[in-house]
Amino acid sequence: MSDFWDVVKERRTCRKFLREEIPLETVLRLLDVFKYAPSGANRHPWKIVLVKDEALRKEIRRVSEEAESDFHQRAPDWMKAFFQEQGIGPQKPFLSEAPYLVCVFGRRKSPYFKESVWIAVGLFLLAVTNAHLGTVPYTPSRKRAISDLLKVNLEWDLQLILPVGVRDPNEFIAERPKPDVREFLSIK
Amino acid sequence: MSDFWDVVKERRTCRKFLREEIPLETVLRLLDVFKYAPSGANRHPWKIVLVKDEALRKEIRRVSEEAESDFHQRAPDWMKAFFQEQGIGPQKPFLSEAPYLVCVFGRRKSPYFKESVWIAVGLFLLAVTNAHLGTVPYTPSRKRAISDLLKVNLEWDLQLILPVGVRDPNEFIAERPKPDVREFLSIK
Numbered sequence: 001m002s003d004f005w006d007v008v009k010e011r012r013t014c015r016k017f018l019r020e021e022i023p024l025e026t027v028l029r030l031l032d033v034f035k036y037a038p039s040g041a042n043r044h045p046w047k048i049v050l051v052k053d054e055a056l057r058k059e060i061r062r063v064s065e066e067a068e069s070d071f072h073q074r075a076p077d078w079m080k081a082f083f084q085e086q087g088i089g090p091q092k093p094f095l096s097e098a099p100y101l102v103c104v105f106g107r108r109k110s111p112y113f114k115e116s117v118w119i120a121v122g123l124f125l126l127a128v129t130n131a132h133l134g135t136v137p138y139t140p141s142r143k144r145a146i147s148d149l150l151k152v153n154l155e156w157d158l159q160l161i162l163p164v165g166v167r168d169p170n171e172f173i174a175e176r177p178k179p180d181v182r183e184f185l186s187i188k
Numbered sequence: 189m190s191d192f193w194d195v196v197k198e199r200r201t202c203r204k205f206l207r208e209e210i211p212l213e214t215v216l217r218l219l220d221v222f223k224y225a226p227s228g229a230n231r232h233p234w235k236i237v238l239v240k241d242e243a244l245r246k247e248i249r250r251v252s253e254e255a256e257s258d259f260h261q262r263a264p265d266w267m268k269a270f271f272q273e274q275g276i277g278p279q280k281p282f283l284s285e286a287p288y289l290v291c292v293f294g295r296r297k298s299p300y301f302k303e304s305v306w307i308a309v310g311l312f313l314l315a316v317t318n319a320h321l322g323t324v325p326y327t328p329s330r331k332r333a334i335s336d337l338l339k340v341n342l343e344w345d346l347q348l349i350l351p352v353g354v355r356d357p358n359e360f361i362a363e364r365p366k367p368d369v370r371e372f373l374s375i376k
Binding site for chain 1: 226366
């Protein structure tokens, strides 16, 4: 129960979770935002697989980390600098350490499915913050392998995985100044 | 100053605006969400052109409606049925009647620029609702012509236009039942 702007300002990415269980009901309540989110022609073009099973989370992590090593080697220099500043490597411990993975798929044939999914993700990030929990929008490089693990057919495009859990208060996050609105805005 | 979930549940698309001015400062405060939104590698890959000038809004409307007539003719049957149910036609009066158009561009070369822009749009929709104003995410078909009107070069991809104004309380919106979470969720 927080004021809207407080939630917006408190939101921050979490990549380090405590090994702490949270009730399934809590996560289901967060997923309610997908009921209320708008979507292209009101098609609700998403499918969500909520992964609680630890063995499956570990397998998703293993598959993802395999691809991440390649990705980190190929990244442009400025991105490598960003990764280093933030302490981000090809290891994705949050995929197995958070008690839940919210895997979000978009229906390829629905109009504006990608736009719709990511609007809903915006709402979800705030819902997680509002519940004093942590998450990070993780876009896996090996989408196909994860769809296979989750037995989701190719009608659906894996958009992202959102680990959800209790944030580790000791997580290191490099502080970055917020841009001023005038930096990206012009008025006509 | 509303509770987060109240804002989520009150949000609805608005396509009909009162001819009522709102202070520029109000709109600038709403655009603050773009400061606080997350983005791929923290690049804030967006540019916003806020259009207040009425002649320019009318021109954007004219260019958009030209393209919409084609789009409505080519739409699949289920989408035509949706348009009819909602009273949506190729006319886009909201583009000239709302006192502001928030035109959002994504930087093509930034990683995950599209995902980042649409997360921020999700936050913006809630910010507008929180301020008791109305908006609709409008995706123009003739992006290039509008970019030219706004003098934005092709490094930037026009993602959407969000008219912002005072909603007409008499707007007709066909009520549609919200899906149950279980309709799009599976748990593993």
